[in-house]
Amino acid sequence: MTAHSTQSDTALAAPGALWRFACTCYGAPGVADACLAAQESLDADVCELLWLAWLYRLGLTAADDAPRALAPVRALQARHTRPLRARRRALKPLARPGSPLEAWREYLKRAELEAEHATLDALQALARRGDGVRARRAEDGDLVAIFQHHLETPATSAESFLMPLARALEHAATRPVLPPRGE
Numbered sequence: 001m002t003a004h005s006t007q008s009d010t011a012l013a014a015p016g017a018l019w020r021f022a023c024t025c026y027g028a029p030g031v032a033d034a035c036l037a038a039q040e041s042l043d044a045d046v047c048e049l050l051w052l053a054w055l056y057r058l059g060l061t062a063a064d065d066a067p068r069a070l071a072p073v074r075a076l077q078a079r080h081t082r083p084l085r086a087r088r089r090a091l092k093p094l095a096r097p098g099s100p101l102e103a104w105r106e107y108l109k110r111a112e113l114e115a116e117h118a119t120l121d122a123l124q125a126l127a128r129r130g131d132g133v134r135a136r137r138a139e140d141g142d143l144v145a146i147f148q149h150h151l152e153t154p155a156t157s158a159e160s161f162l163m164p165l166a167r168a169l170e171h172a173a174t175r176p177v178l179p180p181r182g183e
Contacts, residue, residue, distance in 0.1 A: 011058055018124035019117055021057070022050040028172030034165035041161055044151055045077060047116055051123040052150055053169040056143050060127065061136040062150055069132025073122045081119065084112040143170060 011017045025031050026046075038044040048070070055061055063069075088108040095102040127133045140146055143166040148155070153162065 011054075012124070012128045016121070016124075018051060018054050018120045018127075021054045022047070022120055025050060025053065025169055025172040028168065030164070030168035031172050034161070034168045038147075038151075038161045038165050042151055042153055044147075044161075045074070047073075047077070047119045047123060048150070049147065049165065050169075051120070051127070052146055053143060053166075055127060055133060056136065056146060059136050060133050061140050061146055063132050063134040066132035066150070069126050073119060073126070076115075076122065077119055081112060081115040084108055084115055088112055142166065 011021075026035065035044075035046045035049060038049060039046050052062060088105055091101055091105040091108065095105040136146075140149075144162050147153075147162040147166060151162075
């Protein structure tokens with residue numbers, strides 16, 4: 001596989017490894033803003049971006065058959081996560097502090113986070129099975145190139161959105177991966 005195959009095997013098999021990586025990275029300076037900019041401007045799925053960064057760290061990448069492997073995960077996102085996000089966002093201007101709508105919005109926010117957790121678990125399961133994933137090769141390029149290829153975006157998008165995201169994720173990925181609170 002790669003020089004990191006022991007690390008890869010351990011991370012792929014460890015329950016919640018991708019979730020912990022995602023929580024650690026997303027909380028790092030600049031990552032959340034860069035992820036949301038890519039989501040808004042490129043219609044990128046943040047969970048997939050974090051999955052790609054995690055794979056990259058492990059010496060892996062999405063394979064040519066990734067779209068087929070990702071189809072059920074993407075359907076889950078379309079059916080559950082995106083509608084929750086849309087409802088939560090619609091409530092934002094209406095949800096005054098202390099109001100019932102604020103409590104409802106927080107409930108939707110927690111449900112959206114749980115849906116994303118399920119998505120990340122499904123993405124980790126794909127990688128564990130080797131479904132839609134392969135060892136990374138030199139010709140795959142850096143994380144920006146991998147994002148650009150996966151999202152099928154032009155170079156201008158890579159410069160505007162993917163490069164800052166990749167830099168933020170690469171910096172965040174050097175931090176120790178901490179377990180989420182409560183574990």
